[in-house]
Amino acid sequence: MLANIQGNDDTFLALDIGGTYVKSGLITRRGEILSFHSFPTSEGQSPTHLLELIIGRLKDLRSEAGSKRAPKALGIGAPGWIKPKEGVLALAPNIPGWKDLPITRLMSQALKIPAVLENDANLYGLGEWLAGAGRGHENLIVLTLGTGVGGGLILEGRLWSGSFASAAEIGHIPLGGERQRLCGCGRLGCLETVASTNGMRKIAIERVRDGEPTRYRGDLDLLDTSVMVELAQEGDPLSTRIFAEAGEAIGWVLAGVFNLLGLEAAVIGGGGAGAFDFILPSLKKVLSHHMVTATFDEIRVVKGALGGNAPLVGAAALLNNHGF
């Protein structure tokens, strides 16, 4: 009975709509994943069909929960431009046909439980904070090195969204002078041009084409950051250098973030975190040089612990915060 009062037996549904995979899970209030589904986003043959597939999976998960642990609410993570308060997915560039989609209303109607929408980078951050590498910190930032660089900012144990209900857009913090590359967003010099998996891959391909020394002998189309991590482990100079440069850029942006906000920790997640060991030394060097509010010893820069499931875990924190 006590456990029930504390809500430890409560379950939630969690949904993470990515451009590549749609993940869904049955989770506890503490972020434990009880059951998990995943399918390629491309299986949705039309915008409506994709919605139907998602609802089907969520209903399956609800059935698994049984009536005793029926999920109380649904937490949804989505990329692109979202309006969390309205529950509307305004624009998801990687999901064709989804525009101004009132996703929380549609899901609530289908599942008969309340739904809350949040930016996927924010959910990722909440996940690492609740049950991952950021656990126990009140003030921290979580970076996701993926196709882009996302950010989730936790201030005083709550997700920070600012005046425009946005994610912490750390991927588009502009870098200085020499490093100006064109970003997918149309701007020059955004952090993600050099620190996202896509950015690092592009730089590697360019440099191989320019004849820079590397151990890589394969098809350039297959060169990505996972391959680069393997190469770096074998001492490949090209991969090692690109990771070090990414580390410098991240360290340099994080210095500004730490100086501004006096955070305790930064968590590096996303696929690019596979290169964490190669990124950290230069990151640490630049960050420790430029920090004012604390020394490097007083803060933590750590690798994310939850991987791709972080947004599902974060859904629990989101729903907790919303009072469910």
Add this chain to the structure above:
Amino acid sequence: MLANIQGNDDTFLALDIGGTYVKSGLITRRGEILSFHSFPTSEGQSPTHLLELIIGRLKDLRSEAGSKRAPKALGIGAPGWIKPKEGVLALAPNIPGWKDLPITRLMSQALKIPAVLENDANLYGLGEWLAGAGRGHENLIVLTLGTGVGGGLILEGRLWSGSFASAAEIGHIPLGGERQRLCGCGRLGCLETVASTNGMRKIAIERVRDGEPTRYRGDLDLLDTSVMVELAQEGDPLSTRIFAEAGEAIGWVLAGVFNLLGLEAAVIGGGGAGAFDFILPSLKKVLSHHMVTATFDEIRVVKGALGGNAPLVGAAALLNNHGF
């Protein structure tokens, strides 16, 4: 009676200890300055003498208030390294002999009212937020272009101090590539090397010595940003360019801050704000290019309204926040 319940008749004492001047005031809860004193910090012939002078001025102000409007608390702003919770001024580089000074305890004992200590840049920010150019905004940053560049960050209508009880150290956010100048803090490329009044003055003097064209014909020791503003108004290319470069650097740092936090406004105060009209165009250009979370039209970048009295006004907000 109603006014009394609402606390509109309450008064506070405010103290702003600068390296050049010590200012003190009798203020209302709303930040109106009822009475004001100022004397050169150098009048204090020893650390103890300076304290005695300050206490004397504050007692004078308390007498002026009379028993009917006796001040309820004292708000203290100080530069350097402070410990707000302990009420200790750990290190004030511009005030010789003041080290690990338990200033709130000393003031409380002398004046028989509670005292609260805060970083002067934070108080400046609180002042502009309460009764100045930042009024009505919930999420904003206030920059002070002075000897250094200070920052006060207001999030959800409260001063943000982070995990290390620090100010928003925007002056030490590192700039990129080409602009790397050595900062007084020993680091390379801090914003304040190009955007503080001291930084801009130094750059001007260097460039005059290097033979860059300018209308200035006076003694180089007398060249400062006030003179540069007059020169710029007459079309002086050197001063105009240095202000434009400062604007670029500020715009570029603010882009990161706005992208990270989704703020509504930035207020530019301090002595360097005299050059606001010459700084704004390039600031706006760079900022609007790099903003992601909102457009330039949705946010405001405005000149501070309170000038050097902002910290005294901010003491009212500080004491309100502390429940006095």
